[in-house]
Amino acid sequence: MVTSGEFPGLGLPDIDAHSSLGGLGPVELNNPSLDLDHDGVVDSLSTSDADSTSIWSDYDHDGLADHVTVVEEDGDYAAWEYHRHPDGTSEWRKTDQGNLEK
Structure with a gap:
């Protein structure tokens, strides 16, 4: 679930491997x-806390994250890509998920 918490000093959303990222929008x-x-x-940049590590990437160099991957302490992981549509809408699409130990 996306929460209102942020990684200190980075302004990135606090997400986990089970987040939908619905309604998140662009992430600077x-x-x-x-x-x-x-x-x-x-x-790219990597952030970590006691529960997970997240890697945010901006491959088209426009200042907005295009991809994020989260790996949790228990082995759960997920990845999303940010898509901008011609009609002006956008969304994060989950592209992968699972558990590293299964």
Whole structure:
């Protein structure tokens, strides 16, 4: 479930592997520090807390996250992609989910 809590100082939504991300909208990705696609441009950042690790990525370099993956301490994981539609609407679509131990 998406909650109103945020990762300290980053302004990113607090999500878990069971979140729907319905109604979340665009997520601004300030100060990425990782180059996950190895194109020479930093495009991602990773956040962690006691329960999970999240990786947010902006592969088209427009300042908005295009992809997020969450892996929880118990092995549950999920991934979403952000889609912008020609009519101006947008949505996060879950692209993968499961458990690393199953």
